Amino acid sequence: MRADLLVFVGVLGLALATMPVYAGRRRGRDPLESSARGTFVLGSFVREWFYWFVGPLERGLLALGASPLALNLTGVAFGMVAGGCFATGRLVPGGWAVLLGGVADVLDGRIARAKGLASRKGAFLDSTLDRFAEFGAFVGLAIWARGSLLATAIVVVALGGSLLVSYARARGESVGIVCKVGILQRAERLLLLGFGGILDPVVSAWLGRPEPGALLVPVLGVVAVGTVGTAVFRTVWIARRLPLIDE
Numbered sequence: 001m002r003a004d005l006l007v008f009v010g011v012l013g014l015a016l017a018t019m020p021v022y023a024g025r026r027r028g029r030d031p032l033e034s035s036a037r038g039t040f041v042l043g044s045f046v047r048e049w050f051y052w053f054v055g056p057l058e059r060g061l062l063a064l065g066a067s068p069l070a071l072n073l074t075g076v077a078f079g080m081v082a083g084g085c086f087a088t089g090r091l092v093p094g095g096w097a098v099l100l101g102g103v104a105d106v107l108d109g110r111i112a113r114a115k116g117l118a119s120r121k122g123a124f125l126d127s128t129l130d131r132f133a134e135f136g137a138f139v140g141l142a143i144w145a146r147g148s149l150l151a152t153a154i155v156v157v158a159l160g161g162s163l164l165v166s167y168a169r170a171r172g173e174s175v176g177i178v179c180k181v182g183i184l185q186r187a188e189r190l191l192l193l194g195f196g197g198i199l200d201p202v203v204s205a206w207l208g209r210p211e212p213g214a215l216l217v218p219v220l221g222v223v224a225v226g227t228v229g230t231a232v233f234r235t236v237w238i239a240r241r242l243p244l245i246d247e
Helices: 003-025 044-053 055-063 068-087 091-114 120-144 149-174 186-206 216-239
Strands: none
Touching: 003 044, 003 186, 044 055, 044 091, 055 091, 068 091, 068 120, 091 120, 091 186, 120 149, 120 186, 149 216, 186 216
16 A cells, blocks of 8 residues: 555544544634634534644644744645645645645634634634635646646636625625635635546546546546535525615
């Protein structure tokens, strides 16, 4: 078995093994949970477990005095690293960089709330810098897919859909409608891209494909369809809650 796959299986196995431990000691609502976060397709239990799982890292960063902005910028850096890895065909490290960027994205808000630093400025920077990180990863994927017109088109649609999901929410909030619904929000996109990148070489080899992409391209197709669908759904959802004529 490939070393990178062994690492992935080991980390995933450790994570899954801790779920029963968390379930046995589960308490009330996490005080650092953000009310701004939308629903998670895997359910609230998985999200709450993940906060508990990264708790030691969170406490370590707090002890070191890490700032929310530093974690925001770390997330951007991971997005750019992911893009560079994808562009040069290194899908496995690219996938890991996407997932690590997602961890940084979770921790920045939690540390801001733990330190009492949550603010509109922080929320703005967090949301905007997330888009830079996502943009970097998708640009790398577009370069990687340049040999196939179909794959390139899928990446472009996935990028556009991802940005539209966030734009629809931001535009809705600007007119007083908070919309946190949809099946392919940022967390789901990060998981799909991260796992897709890590597992693609193994799946492609198992299927006898001479070139990678047997898993990652279909995953990107799911992201493309899901994000555009989510953006359309949010647009309709918000529009129905706005008056036809302003009073």
